[in-house]
Amino acid sequence: MPRLLALFVFLCGNQMAAHAGLAIALNSADGTLSLIDTDSYKVTGKINVCKEPHHLMPTPDDKSLIVACAASNQLVFYDPLTGQEQRRIRDISDPYQIGFSPNRKWFVATSLRLDRVDLYDAADFRLLARLPAPKTPSHMAFDDASQFVFITLQDSNEVMAISLPTQKVAWVMPVAATPAGIVMSPDNRYLLVASMGEGVVEVIEWRARKSVRQIATAKAAHNLQPKGDGRHFFVSNRTIDGSISLLDTQTMSVVEKYDVPGGPDDMMVRADGKELWATARFARKVQVVDLVSKQLKLSIPVGSSPHGVFFLNHAGLR
Template sequence: MKVPILKFFVLRFWFAGLLLAVSGVATAGMPLFVLNSLDGTVSVIDPEQGREIKRIPTGKEPHHLYLTPDEKSVIVANALGDSLTFIDPRTAEVQRTVTAILDPYHLRFSPDMKWFVTAANRLNHVDLYRWNGSELTLVKRIPTGKTPSHLWIDSKSTTVYSTMQDSDELVAIDLATQTLKWRIKTGALPADVFGVPGDRLLLVGLTGGDGVEVYDVSGPAPHLVKKLLTGLGAHSFRAAGDGRHVFVSNRVANSISKIDYLTLEVVDRFPAPSGPDDMDISADGKRLFVASRWAKKLTIIDLASRKVVQQIPVGKSPHGVWTLDHVPRQ
């Protein structure tokens, strides 16, 4: 039986759209979450409408958030609230609250999905939890340097790296033995840390300085390889999704720099207003979302023109920014 040409193409595109929806590839329209640290709330942004559609109360001082391995929950870490708020990343509905998690400032799951790690910023320790798919069990509390800030875990799930904001250090924790492997002095106020694919190099943002330090951590002892000048207050990283570049926000310089982590060179820099902090990037790679910490706004930057195209009012001291509809993390 012959099918009319127009009907054939209609059916073909309908079927292609159905496959995308079933496979989970189509994530357009997913909400964007902005953590308002001084309000104890989460702003839920509709990226297509370009406005806040909901505000969720959490515990005190939510700073960072992370997706569970099954992608059914995004966990908001409430540092001063000593709690975790689980939110559906698709519907923005609160699922549950887990209490008695001491000072969860930063958080991360290991790639093998067995470990959940938190950095206690005000209490000077890193906590290692076992994750069974739904519940957390504290395995070890490890005293560190002063003010543990951001975490990274290598691709083999063997080592946790954490910056020490006020003792100016980078430390490594062995997950098998739950002990400190080494520590090394860094520049002033190290904040976010980003692992280059291959696990050999780590980038460390210096919020008290003007750039990013690169460390070789492949041997028994780490060593500084290079310093990249990005701008005053280098703070937070977000991978560009192309397997080659990563963005860093320069909170004092009010700019964002783009680093080629294969050549270890700064290849671009553009303005970002009012204390740019955490970032995310839309799945199509066209828009960068950044918290403007001092302006109580989420700033949207068009990456092709490198210009601000919109600012959306949110709560006080916006920090973590995240959406399920993002580019690949490496």
Template sequence: MRIGKCAVTVSVVIAMLLGGCAMETKEQAQARLGGGTGKTGEAAAAPQSEAGKLTAVQFYVPSEKENNLSVIDIPTGKVVGTVKLSEAPSTVVFASTMREAYVANMNSSTVSVINTQTLKVEKEIPVGPMPHGMVLSPDNKTLYVAAVADQFVYLVDTKERKEAGTIDLGTGAKTNYMSLFGEKLYISDHENNKVYVVNVKTKATVLTIPTGKTPRAVKVSDDGKKLFVPTAGEGALEVYNTDTGKLETKIAVAAGATDVVIADDGKSAIVTSMEGNAATFVDLAAAKATETITGLPGARHIAYNRQQTKAYVTLSGSDEVAVIDIATRKPAERIKVGATPHGIQIKALPGIGGSC
């Protein structure tokens, strides 16, 4: 009898956890958020507590000029919450529990720690000048922060919530965006046209990869064998061998290549181009661009939804997030957010909201 009760309890808990967007229609989600059937992108009438629901699948978008962060509910496409931040917030990362978010504030040289349930800033951590790109260690203990205005990567102890050391890349180096795979940290230097590869245990640079002009966001393949580097000055997506640092492929995309997302199967990618106001679909196997979507003002950063059926692009030139339908390769809608949106990151617990 006890076993039966336990089984029922477990079933109820699982059903509750899965009661996010995986089991609700768009209309049900709108009703849940109290947003009615208003236009996409209008602020919902839902309280902040609902926006902070742990199982909600959302995008967080920092807005540089408005000094805030917009919370987008994925099923409805509505902004359901905002968080006031310090000066010029740029990028955001989440702890694996999705209970904390970290936002780099460029002009205040700090990192904000956000409680994602209350949507409140719990701590502001001083780091180096103009913090920009960030990555979090898999154990959630160390946040690596690139500071655009100097040669260091700053290490933040997330438990103590304070700076806990630096990685020195050498005189004249500039840090921008980062990607972490295993013990290797990849850091782009947009001024010196390089990517530094650092062993995070020894804090030593183990490889320096010369790139094309103005490398921006960097991504590593799931198997760790390839490094993808959009180079703004080349209007290209460059692909490097991570063991040797040698260029394997250079694929022409729109001018001002900025960020890239790689499909789970490793066969395709999408590259945003801030100066080119575009997003380019790339066939990685054939090493060529297949289609370019134009008319995306200041297309900056990009993120997939969970099922990779849509891509979300921050438009710094129009204060919006563009939603691109992957099947049709066309913009499906636009969501109004704060002024000059910069980064974008998905908040989604593993196994929750799988259809979003």
């Protein structure tokens, strides 16, 4: 009887662990990952990963979470449910921001430090093309047809379009100062570019290469994250006394704003739409915003200069 009871407890415990929510925050300055229980909001562990992990994203099948290690030139794959390391791919030169094309054919990495963009085969991460970028390539977005990847160039105040089929630069155009985050609008018509230097989101009709509007958010508008309703995007305004704005892509206006101190940067929305998680780069915290009350719910202490944050149970891409 005791052995049966012990087996029952073991199985139940494993089932509970399998269903527990796990969030992973990258601590760029520490070179670590913080593992956070999304139910208790407690840090359950910290893992040494590499030098300068800045961004992370799931593989298209959601079976792995890729951490891009810029200074150590590698990609590290983790189980998004347990946080266990799966494998490493080395000789990926200076991967700062990473992304898969919608058709899952291309894997793109921006090399912010070395001023270039690398195109890889998404199936085996084989380098296909290495393209020079004018200055400090940062974030990226794709069109729905996977014909182009668009890259923000922070220090030359430009956006660059790369043709994926030809693996060549298609065009470069000027935008507002210090562009960082960039996303495609839900209708695939506009690029939305967050400008840190001017505190705006610039709306670009990318097929015509024309800027059509600048939407004021707040100082140091940095990154964009879809709410998951096919209409709204959150915009992080990365200052010490920072904030997060909610942008409506139908009216092209800011409809809400939340006080989120500490330099809010990368964000993620829980699948139920009730919480927004944001890393606070200057405060060593992950900030959790209650989207029902529209107030900061709590702060989770993590490591130094937290950048990317991810959990599997999140809202959709657009």
